[in-house]
Amino acid sequence: MLRILILAALIWWGGRFLGLPRNLRITLLTVLFVAVLAVQLTLPDGHPLREGTGGSAAPWLMLGSFALVAGFYARIVTALKNRAHPQDLEMNQPASTFTESELDRYARHIVLRELGGPGQKKLKKAKVLVIGAGGLGAPALQYLAAAGVGTIGVIDDDLVDNANLQRQVIHRDEDIGKPKVFSAQAAMQAQNPYVDVHPYNRRLTEEIAAELFAEYDLILDGTDNFETRYLANRTAVALGKPLISGALSQWEGQLSVFHPANDGPCYQCIFPEAPAAGLAPSCSEAGVVGPLPGVVGSMMAVEAVKQITGAGAVLQGEMLIYDGLYGETRKIRLSRRADCPVCSGKAES
Secondary structure (H helix, E strand, O other), X not given: OHXXXXXXXXXXXXXXXXXXXXXXXXXXXXXXXXXXXXXXXXXXXXXXXXXXXXXXXXXXXXXXXXXXXXXXHHHHHHHHXXXXXXXXXXXXXXXXXXXXXXXXXXXXXXXXXXXXXXXXXXXXXXXXXXXXXXXXHHHHHHHHHHHOOOEEEEEOOOEOOHHHHHOOOOOOHHHOOOEXXXXXXXXXXXXXXXXXXXXXXXXXXXXXXXXXXXXXXXXXXXXXXXXXXXXXXXXXXXHOOOEEEEEEEEOEEEEEEEOHHHOXXXXXXXXXXXXXXXXXXXXXXHOEOOHHHHHHHHHHHHHHHHHHHOOOOOOEOXXXXXXXXXXXXXXXXXXXXXXXXXXXXXXXX
């Protein structure tokens, strides 16, 4: 009997070491048990094979009964755990399918004629990188996560400051002093556990930009300095990635979609050179009304949803300007520059 038990142990733990599926190991143990039981029930008393496997069917029947009870108990415990934590199972669904919880969560998207189920699947499969977790990045990140964008990257090297909280609503008072990317990640995953957030706690540089951008389908630029904007634009153009760019100043915001690979202009077509010092002051220097970043950042998220799903028309070749002080919006047409040092020759053939 001891030999049979050793063999059973080898099947279970040896098979586990070799990577055999659990169900296959259970099947092999069942076959072994049935074979031993058949020997005990069919061969006469005193037979060498029967003596070598225990000499009696009774201990095997007791062992089989114990294993059966233990198996039922394990299944009951597993079922109770799944009822207590249903999302643990739901989170492992393939990217092309939705759990019941997700279908309910995204129901208002799915009933939209322009999105529907196919559009929501595109959002779930999409990978979007947001540069900056500040004024524009905060609302864009929140709404991308809420919309169900499957993979969201956020890169920023700044820490949450008390002065940020007047407008950067993804961060909380208790986050002061923390890296913005980790504060934003916690907020997004608390809001929607079905999204995968990749935080990059560093500044976007020439050395990492191309490799980072290559991992994503769409780039959102919510930075507040021209050096990073030009770098993001050059990299996006070189890789053929669409770039959604926004900017703020006091009561006014603007945004556009730049995608030369789709025959649109790039950022440097419109802003060939950075303005002279003092002509484009930062928010800390000129001030900004708190809700304005929320308005423009949310608009950037809307453009991202449209770009991913193909719904409507994105702001390519156009710039939307919002004046919060007087409640006005206007659009201006944007054109490519044939002599643009960044995107000339990048039109789709």
